[in-house]
Amino acid sequence: MPYQHVTFHQTGSLAVGGRLLTDDQRSVQSGRRRSNSLTLGHRACQGCGEALGARYALDAVQRATGGQTIAVNATGCLEVFSTPFPETSWQLPWLHSLFGNAPAVASGVAAALKAKGRTDIRVVGQGGDGGTVDIGFACLSGMFERNDDVLYICYDNEAYMNTGVQRSGATPPAARTATTEAVGPEPGNRFGQGKNVPLIAMAHEIPYVATATVADLRDLEAKAERAMEFRGARYLHVLVPCPLGWGSAPKDTIEVARLATQSGVFPVFEAEDGEVVGVSPIRHRVGVRDYLRTQRRYAHLFQPDERTDIIDRIQRGADRNIKRFGLLPAGVQEESAS
């Protein structure tokens, strides 16, 4: 884990804050004067993981840069719900151009700041998985290749949620979307397609690549702050459950993200210069079934008949993640989250 875990035998630093913690042990989010980069009144759905993830990440970046950050946003939910002109929820300098060019615009802003000698001001590019994995991918790869001084954050909710839940390159196998319906012998999204952008980013050998989720705030904050210690291209991939698109209960957004990590479906790790340097180990392991059951996009795996074959295939994928990234320290037993 990238941060020092404090054990208090009550909640320690597993919770957001805690009255027994000293100021330097507290998370950014527990502070009464956190910057709230994304403020009140935004139009995200109830229980939106992306709104939460964006505030977590940008508040941490703002603390790391002393409030000297410019954000460039791709088109997507995050842009639409935060900025229906003339209103905006952003409390930092913020630009929006097109769906596919956010990494390029961010590169441009960084170049402009460099030209002006204002390298104290840092640049964050951000977007959803559609804008990052699919539509903006060429610009993103170019940004990585040139090693432009930008932190790009992808808030991954695994489909095009803003336009009505269409499949993206980040949609997981077997998930139902508007374009991968739950019909036929292999319902939902196909196996063996899509792309893993954190690994692609690592292949560019950029200084810093990390994954995180909204279920582990401390880890996400530590990674956002760590990213700001580097110059050059950096990539942070944050899993943000979408109650609307995933068919999960709004109250369970964090729980769903937690199950994604504890089942091994979503590995949480960080890498420097193309090499994995740290992973978040699984604390209470669960089977993928417990994760899939929380979401209606997988309902066809459980009714009318349980598709054990498909669930097992997803389980094998999770097991592979666990093995590949070494997510399971000795002694963690599998338990049911029934």
Next chain:
Amino acid sequence: MNKPFAITLDVGSSRANKTGSWRTERPVYTDRLPPCNNACPAGENIQQWLYQAEDGAEGGYEAAWRQIMADNPLPAVMGRVCYRPCETACNRAQLDEAVGINSVERFLGDEAIKQGWTVPVDATPSGKRVLVVGCGPSGLSAAYHLTRLGHAVTIRDANDRPGGMMRFGIPQYRLPRGVLDAEIERILAMGVTLELKSTVHDGEALLKEFDAVFVAAGAHIGRRAYIPAGDSARILDAVSLLHGVEEDEPPLLGRRVAVYGGGNTAMDAARTARRLGASEAVVVYRRTRDRMPAHDVEVREALDEGVTMRWLSTVARADGGRLLIEKMQLDDAGFPQPTGEFTELAADSLVLALGQNADLSVLEGVSGITFDDGGVQVSPDLMTGHPGIFAGGDMVPGERTVTVAIGHGKKAARSIDAWLRGTSASHQPRHDLAPFGDLNTWYYEDAPVTVRPELEAARRVSTFDEVVGGLDRATALYEARRCLSCGNCFECDNCYGVCPDNAVIKLGPGQRYEIDYAYCKGCGMCVTECPSGAITMEPEET
């Protein structure tokens, strides 16, 4: 119009958009009743004092001790002899192991004695005089609470030293007398008058002298059973045995001692016999271990010390040096039935631990008072049928433990206070119980219970030294912080942190949080992620 090209509207903040109007349910902060508090016969606010103890040496321990003292004036005693219904109820038992509440209480009680903390009496004197009969846990508790309520209290006790069964029934290896004396002394120093060797007879006449009387004379008369016995048989009862040891006049028991009975007193008698030099101490009980009234921890400690058990056995006849034992069998209803099979057991003496009867002599003949089930009939506020005379502790039917007695003392004090003032005792409505299922245990650290050190079994059978050791400052703090704070906010900031709509307002240390209903969309994430289950969703009014 002084705007850039193609711009017609002023840029504004989304704060104008009151998203609270989307809500159909609203999160509401609650305080629920933790199962420990619910289970405590003395009515302690355990969750609250553990919370205070979490602050540790900088005022936390003293604040925690004062919180205990609001309900129970004998924490150091209680931290040793209580049978811990709180720990049985503790939600943490379902996670790893119950919080060692009792050991923290003992630590706080000992710390108070060490530091000399006292409780001030700041009520204005009421001018009323109350007599407490019996200086056991119930009487002391009542005297303490009545004094704090401003009444002048006199305690009369027939013994030469105060403490009742805490002194004459509980052996020293469970409750060192220095601890008992210190806690009693602290109560007396608050202005309670103690009259020892004072036997009270005519309860009714006492009301001429006092405005109210609380009778807590206890149950210290050992119950006998008819056992055919030869001339040379040596039979005595457990109460006399324990009393004799306390008076430094232990009866002669011999090398092989049989104890007849299956309660806590039987365990105490057997363990005391071992300490008095008996090489064999056998408990004879007519049912099986799972039906034994003795608490598990007592049975375990007795077994550890080499006490042996004879289940499903009754004593049919006692002679010098041997007992005739009849084997029993449980019938379908679980009652032991004789089988006609007999065996012999070598025993130099037989100690009867068949229960105790209440000492009702004070109240006999008092008008209006009725007896039932070997005890005094009292109303829910502990008043007997005679106005102004209250009774509690082991004298009234119910569970007989020190903790229950202390609870009775507090309750009686409140009732007497209300009666003297011509009002009725106010009962606060109880919160709903905080169930384990409402906790989000993900956030709690994995931390097993700190087990108190126990004296080496070999050493403890030969001495009356205290068997169970105490926690030190570090382990007590660790143990206090294992509390899950069930149903009560402990300011972990989770709700404040996880709200995607920034609709939780943090009010600062000790002030908790507030929901900003103008913006709360009612997703319920704060409820799901609250570790202690201190937030609930309620339907929005339409």
